[in-house]
Amino acid sequence: MKTPRTLRLPPFYTHGIGSLPRPQVVRDLLARRHEMSPERFQRALDDFVLFAIRLQEQVGLDVVGDGEWRRSQYIREFLSRVGGFERCRRYAHQGETKLTEVVARRMADAGPVFADDARFLAERTQRVTKFALPSPFLIAVRYWHEDHSQGAYPTRQHFLDHLADILAGEAEALVEAGIDIVQIDDPALTYFCDERLLAGESHDERLRRRWDIESELPHALAAINRVADGLRAEVHLHCCHSVYKRRSDVTGGYGPILPRLGGARVDRVNLEFAYPGTGAVGDLALLPAHLDVGMGVVDVRTERPQTVEEVEALAAAGAAVLPAERIALNPDCGFAPDAGEPPTLDEAYEKLRRLVEAARRLRTRFATPAG
Numbered sequence: 001m002k003t004p005r006t007l008r009l010p011p012f013y014t015h016g017i018g019s020l021p022r023p024q025v026v027r028d029l030l031a032r033r034h035e036m037s038p039e040r041f042q043r044a045l046d047d048f049v050l051f052a053i054r055l056q057e058q059v060g061l062d063v064v065g066d067g068e069w070r071r072s073q074y075i076r077e078f079l080s081r082v083g084g085f086e087r088c089r090r091y092a093h094q095g096e097t098k099l100t101e102v103v104a105r106r107m108a109d110a111g112p113v114f115a116d117d118a119r120f121l122a123e124r125t126q127r128v129t130k131f132a133l134p135s136p137f138l139i140a141v142r143y144w145h146e147d148h149s150q151g152a153y154p155t156r157q158h159f160l161d162h163l164a165d166i167l168a169g170e171a172e173a174l175v176e177a178g179i180d181i182v183q184i185d186d187p188a189l190t191y192f193c194d195e196r197l198l199a200g201e202s203h204d205e206r207l208r209r210r211w212d213i214e215s216e217l218p219h220a221l222a223a224i225n226r227v228a229d230g231l232r233a234e235v236h237l238h239c240c241h242s243v244y245k246r247r248s249d250v251t252g253g254y255g256p257i258l259p260r261l262g263g264a265r266v267d268r269v270n271l272e273f274a275y276p277g278t279g280a281v282g283d284l285a286l287l288p289a290h291l292d293v294g295m296g297v298v299d300v301r302t303e304r305p306q307t308v309e310e311v312e313a314l315a316a317a318g319a320a321v322l323p324a325e326r327i328a329l330n331p332d333c334g335f336a337p338d339a340g341e342p343p344t345l346d347e348a349y350e351k352l353r354r355l356v357e358a359a360r361r362l363r364t365r366f367a368t369p370a371g
Helices: 024-031 038-059 076-082 115-122 136-143 156-176 187-193 213-228 281-286 308-319 345-365
Strands: 085-093 096-103 128-134 181-185 234-238 268-272 292-298 327-331
Touching: 024 038, 038 115, 038 345, 076 136, 096 136, 115 128, 115 156, 128 156, 136 156, 136 187, 136 213, 156 181, 156 213, 181 213, 187 213, 268 327, 281 308, 292 308, 292 345, 308 327, 308 345, 327 345
Parallel strands: 128 181, 181 234, 234 268, 268 292, 292 327
Antiparallel strands: 085 096
């Protein structure tokens, strides 16, 4: 639900999607966290997170987060805190052989794990705040495996149901901590948009499976709604095409999924439009009437920053499809969903600066004439 604070946000309000690039000093701190006391680690990380908050305020974002600097990766911190996951599955991804976690034991349900992080953010800025959680469906798709997980969860659906319950409690704790917007990250929904992936082709071995939008999307939405139901905060659903080393894992427009979001009990869907092979602006016509949109108008994959005029033109094309009041502006995705992603903090700052300037121009351009 929209709140008095989020209702005061202007048309074309600006927000990040979640992660900012982590400077090397933050990456080193995260890598060496077990070499110091928890108190010392927390104090040091607090200082850096405060800097990430101030950077977003300085650039002029209307909504700020913590840059996800307490996480080495946007999902993995959650997995490590709830427990039950083992790093034992090998898979091929973009020509590399990697090792990833799978659920091997039942997850602990001992209370929220991100509440303190959220409270730190809410208490240190006067701006509207946002905090992101990984979607139950995304985690279920990536981290349940029949060879490792059946002892803990007989089926992926059992795992999905437990994830939805845990993340619902997590979302409620974020709101209690003072967060204004809870974002549910689900790039897995765009898997249904990629024709090659649906045909069994992917450079990510984890995604080579049967994808059936008719049978799977209803379960994905039910889990998302379980997280969103009853929250006294605005809820965003973020659907991206994934980012790894400036490349996407999937491609395709939003035609297959947007018309199916009529039952999604969220307020806004954050989508990608700036990077080639993602959505076409015309897809916005398929958005159910109860949903607003966060338009991804800043490309986080390509190193070259778009001009302010390019960002403005892309957003204005969206405003030709939907009223300006239904549009917020954001980068396509987080700048560094994993700590090792190549964008620098200076690159992110400059791209966000141009996003804010484009939004300022658009508010003037699309201002409603007085009475």
